[in-house]
Amino acid sequence: MTVQRGFPTSEYEARVGKAQRLMAEAGLAALLLTTEPEVRYFTGFLTRFWESPTRPWFLILPAAGRPVAVIPSIGAHLMGQSWITDIRTWRSPDYGDDGLSLLTDAFKELVPPSGKIGVPSALESHLRMPLSDYARLQDALGPERLVADKLIMRRLRSVKTDAEISKICHACTIADRSFARVRDIARTGVTLDEVFRRFQMLCLEEGADWVGYLAGGAGPGGYGDVITPAVSRELASGDVLMLDTGVVWDGYFCDFDRNYAVGSVPRDVDDAYARLIEATDAAFEIARPGATAADLFHAMDRIVSGGEGGSDAGRLGHGLGMQLTEWPSLIPQDDTVLEPGMVLTLEPGIEIAPGQTLVHEENIVVSGTGAEYLSAPAPRDLPRLM
Amino acid sequence: MTVQRGFPTSEYEARVGKAQRLMAEAGLAALLLTTEPEVRYFTGFLTRFWESPTRPWFLILPAAGRPVAVIPSIGAHLMGQSWITDIRTWRSPDYGDDGLSLLTDAFKELVPPSGKIGVPSALESHLRMPLSDYARLQDALGPERLVADKLIMRRLRSVKTDAEISKICHACTIADRSFARVRDIARTGVTLDEVFRRFQMLCLEEGADWVGYLAGGAGPGGYGDVITPAVSRELASGDVLMLDTGVVWDGYFCDFDRNYAVGSVPRDVDDAYARLIEATDAAFEIARPGATAADLFHAMDRIVSGGEGGSDAGRLGHGLGMQLTEWPSLIPQDDTVLEPGMVLTLEPGIEIAPGQTLVHEENIVVSGTGAEYLSAPAPRDLPRLM
Numbered sequence: 001m002t003v004q005r006g007f008p009t010s011e012y013e014a015r016v017g018k019a020q021r022l023m024a025e026a027g028l029a030a031l032l033l034t035t036e037p038e039v040r041y042f043t044g045f046l047t048r049f050w051e052s053p054t055r056p057w058f059l060i061l062p063a064a065g066r067p068v069a070v071i072p073s074i075g076a077h078l079m080g081q082s083w084i085t086d087i088r089t090w091r092s093p094d095y096g097d098d099g100l101s102l103l104t105d106a107f108k109e110l111v112p113p114s115g116k117i118g119v120p121s122a123l124e125s126h127l128r129m130p131l132s133d134y135a136r137l138q139d140a141l142g143p144e145r146l147v148a149d150k151l152i153m154r155r156l157r158s159v160k161t162d163a164e165i166s167k168i169c170h171a172c173t174i175a176d177r178s179f180a181r182v183r184d185i186a187r188t189g190v191t192l193d194e195v196f197r198r199f200q201m202l203c204l205e206e207g208a209d210w211v212g213y214l215a216g217g218a219g220p221g222g223y224g225d226v227i228t229p230a231v232s233r234e235l236a237s238g239d240v241l242m243l244d245t246g247v248v249w250d251g252y253f254c255d256f257d258r259n260y261a262v263g264s265v266p267r268d269v270d271d272a273y274a275r276l277i278e279a280t281d282a283a284f285e286i287a288r289p290g291a292t293a294a295d296l297f298h299a300m301d302r303i304v305s306g307g308e309g310g311s312d313a314g315r316l317g318h319g320l321g322m323q324l325t326e327w328p329s330l331i332p333q334d335d336t337v338l339e340p341g342m343v344l345t346l347e348p349g350i351e352i353a354p355g356q357t358l359v360h361e362e363n364i365v366v367s368g369t370g371a372e373y374l375s376a377p378a379p380r381d382l383p384r385l386m
Numbered sequence: 387m388t389v390q391r392g393f394p395t396s397e398y399e400a401r402v403g404k405a406q407r408l409m410a411e412a413g414l415a416a417l418l419l420t421t422e423p424e425v426r427y428f429t430g431f432l433t434r435f436w437e438s439p440t441r442p443w444f445l446i447l448p449a450a451g452r453p454v455a456v457i458p459s460i461g462a463h464l465m466g467q468s469w470i471t472d473i474r475t476w477r478s479p480d481y482g483d484d485g486l487s488l489l490t491d492a493f494k495e496l497v498p499p500s501g502k503i504g505v506p507s508a509l510e511s512h513l514r515m516p517l518s519d520y521a522r523l524q525d526a527l528g529p530e531r532l533v534a535d536k537l538i539m540r541r542l543r544s545v546k547t548d549a550e551i552s553k554i555c556h557a558c559t560i561a562d563r564s565f566a567r568v569r570d571i572a573r574t575g576v577t578l579d580e581v582f583r584r585f586q587m588l589c590l591e592e593g594a595d596w597v598g599y600l601a602g603g604a605g606p607g608g609y610g611d612v613i614t615p616a617v618s619r620e621l622a623s624g625d626v627l628m629l630d631t632g633v634v635w636d637g638y639f640c641d642f643d644r645n646y647a648v649g650s651v652p653r654d655v656d657d658a659y660a661r662l663i664e665a666t667d668a669a670f671e672i673a674r675p676g677a678t679a680a681d682l683f684h685a686m687d688r689i690v691s692g693g694e695g696g697s698d699a700g701r702l703g704h705g706l707g708m709q710l711t712e713w714p715s716l717i718p719q720d721d722t723v724l725e726p727g728m729v730l731t732l733e734p735g736i737e738i739a740p741g742q743t744l745v746h747e748e749n750i751v752v753s754g755t756g757a758e759y760l761s762a763p764a765p766r767d768l769p770r771l772m
Contacts, residue, residue, distance in 0.1 A: 048599050078611050093701060096719070131505065131511070211597075232391075315479060
């Protein structure tokens with residue numbers, strides 16, 4: 001699959017058009033967006049500078065027309081290269097007025113006096129601006145003007161275009177090639193933190209723009225945790241090593257893991273791994289338009305926990321795209337109906353004994369009639385390292 | 387300098403003790419913390435899992451005693467390895483109640499009915515939980531219970547302990563060694579995105595846990611932007627290349643850049659570089675307890691813009707530590723008085739022509755009598771690449 005950086009303007013026009021139709025249905029005269037993926041979704045503004053928490057960034061999506069950027073002047077040059085033409089800037093940080101009057105004036109100009117302004121407010125969202133300034137904005141605009149976005153951002157971003165899918169797929173192939181080289185960097189006697197460092201180098205060498213996420217674990221017959229950063233403990237025979245990575249390419253993530261047995265492991269580890277593969281297969285088989293997120297959960301949960309209803313991980317997979325994790329969640333409560341273009345992780349986990357778990361993860365995309373793997377499916381048998 | 391991972395419990399006890407004294411002075415019965423650095427500051431909870439926006443995490447700091455963690459069960463194992471003993475978990479995501487009743491009950495137990503609860507609300511802060519759940523929390527606790535934190539988190543985190551400084555210093559030395567090897571990876575004909583990838587590999591090879599930030603630019607006689615991700619344009623003779631990195635070691639950042647001339651560059655580029663070094667020297671010379679953030683700004687601004695009062699970057703340096711950028715800001719408005727233990731970046735920029743800027747950056751720590759460089763100061767003359 002050929003893959004190009006960036007998107008044509010038509011992609012952004014389509015996103016804006018869909019958003020504005022949903023806004024009209026929901027009675028919203030504008031959206032106010034403040035986080036990295038929200039701003040990037042409509043503008044293409046891609047920078048790692050969001051790592052700095054100092055400055056707020058605002059994007060207004062009016063009821064018609066292009067988005068309006070109200071941003072710190074340090075971002076003017078980069079935003080100026082996007083399709084956005086109305087870019088209003090101030091020198092941030094400004095302790096007296098950190099963009100607030102500029103933002104308020106823009107709303108007064110772009111939105112009718114009684115128009116409602118939608119702000120993402122539901123689960124998996126947050127507001128990336130100071131609470132004190134948000135209160136001032138509410139005061140300046142008048143009561144009850146800022147309301148929930150009626151899940152518009154979630155509905156839009158949950159279904160990916162072919163161009164988005166090709167970027168996620170590209171990130172997956174970079175991780176695939178990196179996992180294929182784990183034997184070069186991980187063996188008995190190598191510390192886990194050295195494995196983490198070398199694995200990130202492999203991802204970069206294979207073409208990652210950056211490695212947005214790496215976690216994992218290693219322990220005798222399984223690991224106690226899947227979110228821990230690396231420790232300097234040496235790999236030993238009998239360990240299971242797991243690496244879970246979110247490689248970024250052109251602003252899109254993959255998110256999947258691979259497990260490896262170090263030397264020889266007990267039989268129950270191989271059995272547990274086989275159940276994880278079986279669970280992933282079961283969810284993959286029913287993943288198609290019309291199935292729900294909950295259906296995929298139950299297909300896996302029946303196999304990994306006998307249908308007991310989940311584990312401390314809280315879910316058995318999730319959406320994926322501009323962020324490492326997105327909606328929906330594969331949990332019993334999530335009745336999201338799958339649609340073509342949804343990208344999901346299947347992430348069953350199994351507990352062999354307390355502190356001794358295994359987690360497996362693959363990335364798939366829902367197609368017109370079923371689903372396709374974006375990650376090259378893991379070996380059916382737990383791979384061995386020396 | 388020897389440097390160890392983690393902190394002794396006494397470090398966290400001291401942080402909590404200081405916070406509780408400031409809370410008593412401010413009339414706060416508790417703090418509610420939701421972001422990665424805030425939670426980690428009091429617990430040591432270090433994970434890249436915050437990259438997933440799905441789940442909220444809560445830390446309550448009561449008026450006395452240890453912090454109480456109210457967190458998703460996926461984090462229980464890792465938090466259980468910290469000094470925190472009161473860890474309350476739920477299986478997140480839970481669409482019906484994503485930790486909110488657990489959090490509310492904890493406040494009812496730990497805080498008197500009329501006690502005020504401080505939430506970081508000022509510039510450079512945000513609330514990492516859904517707005518809709520924050521509104522529900524306000525309703526559940528009663529009106530006016532959640533108030534601003536009176537800058538307590540800023541005051542605490544702005545002054546680093548020796549143990550924190552040693553970690554930042556370690557991150558700086560990793561970046562120093564990586565910058566010393568830029569000649570190995572960057573020359574005429576190599577694309578900028580390849581330089582970015584290879585530079586991140588160098589940082590990892592030199593000991594970074596991960597590369598939390600990398601930006602930069604390259605262009606004839608300067609660059610137009612300091613926050614852009616890499617493009618595939620080839621370096622050419624006459625370019626100035628700049629790399630600006632935030633290497634992470636044990637959860638602490640460095641943040642400094644280095645400039646390189648590719649082949650031969652016009653005389654005015656060398657002159658501009660010399661002025662940046664001169665400006666950095668000027669700020670370094672006056673950096674000591676009692677000087678203000680604004681003093682450092684003016685010392686640099688006089689040299690780089692003739693005292694015109696700044697540029698579109700908005701500031702000429704900032705604090706540094708658990709995040710890539712922290713308080714204070716080196717701007718005319720910031721009257722923060724420097725204290726021993728404050729870690730700062732000095733980051734003067736100069737515009738040779740529109741779209742043709744140079745930015746230089748060093749990291750320093752304020753000591754008892756002056757300041758010390760944490761980054762090895764850049765060469766006095768602009769280094770050359772082939």
